[in-house]
Amino acid sequence: MTSTDQLKTLGLKVTGPRLKILALFEQTDQRHLTADDVYRLLMTDSVDVGLATVYRVLTQFEHAGILIRHHFDNDKAVYELNRGGHHDHLLCLQCGHVEEFFDEEIERRQHAIAKKHGFKLAEHALHLYVECERKDCPNRRKTSN
Amino acid sequence: MTSTDQLKTLGLKVTGPRLKILALFEQTDQRHLTADDVYRLLMTDSVDVGLATVYRVLTQFEHAGILIRHHFDNDKAVYELNRGGHHDHLLCLQCGHVEEFFDEEIERRQHAIAKKHGFKLAEHALHLYVECERKDCPNRRKTSN
DNA sequence: CGCGCTATGATAGCGCGTATCAATACCCCA
DNA sequence: TGGGGTATTGATACGCGCTATCATAGCGCG
Secondary structure: OOHHHHHHHOOOOOOHHHHHHHHHHHHOOOOOEEHHHHHHHHHHOOOOOOHHHHHHHHHHHHHHOOEEEEOOOOOOOEEEEOOOOOOEEEEEOOOOOEEEEOOHHHHHHHHHHHHHOOOEEEEEEEEEEEEEOOOOOOOOOOOOO | OOHHHHHHHOOOOOOHHHHHHHHHHHHOOOOOEEHHHHHHHHHHOOOOOOHHHHHHHHHHHHHHOOEEEEOOOOOOOEEEEOOOOOOEEEEEOOOOOEEEEOOHHHHHHHHHHHHHOOEEEEEEEEEEEEEOOOOOOOOOOOOOO
8 A cells, every 4th residue: 555545544635744754754764753853854855844744744643543652751752653563662771772572471461450450451651771781882872862 | 767867868958948848748648749739739838939949859859769750651740759669650541540559570571571682671661551440530630730 | 156058949941842823735526 | 627625734932841040048067
């Protein structure tokens, strides 16, 4: 399915900015991008999109299920393409490197815990903050600045 | 140990605002307070403390280990008294009710996962967002507004 | 008690994100 | 294919949580 069809299917009008932003997430090797990252990357590609539009499109894509939003413990939200498989995140405190993982048992216990407390689990956030053992942390910073 | 001694031990000058804020956390039944919560509660007790001081004291207390700071998925940070036992949080999406839990097995697996990926676990955040089954959610909102 | 130095309070500033609103671009239909 | 109605865009003002600034106040040591 083309990006155009994808947007139509979701009931979103097919516009330049939306196509450009979607293409960006599909092409870049950066899995996790902030709104500002997106804005800058578009700029460097000489694609002229307003910052407000970037924010709007990102939230629309999130509601449409195309993107997933995360709030790692810094102040900016990051978005990643929703490829379907749920996972949690492991983040290096030194360099900001992000890695993904999934643990069946943890997922199971989360549901059990919620149930034990009399609630129904709706969603969860599990962030493991780690430190690279090496001083010269090999990973590049993920989010700019 | 008195609050005064506690502050001295930590190398913090014993001042009115610091004593008042510490007393607040020790007395209130609200385990999790935002900076604004603290500010308002002091106001209603006719204790005149500037908002800037509230923010400063909270971060000082956090660094000193008296308080623990959490960023639940809303925009404001909340603080709770550090009573020593580590725990994670379960939050009702409807009413903002906060409950605490601890799961030995999840803790264990978190360390194992970090290790498997070649990192050393420094800290973690695990938030379970749940929904009260009942429409008339019985729990009061925890953070004001 | 008095002095030095830190803490405080009022307020300006900052960063991320959202609301506003006129101008634009998409899409439908003739 | 082109015109018109409506959703989208972009520039910018605003909101909110929090921090920086700086003159004044108050803690505590001698």
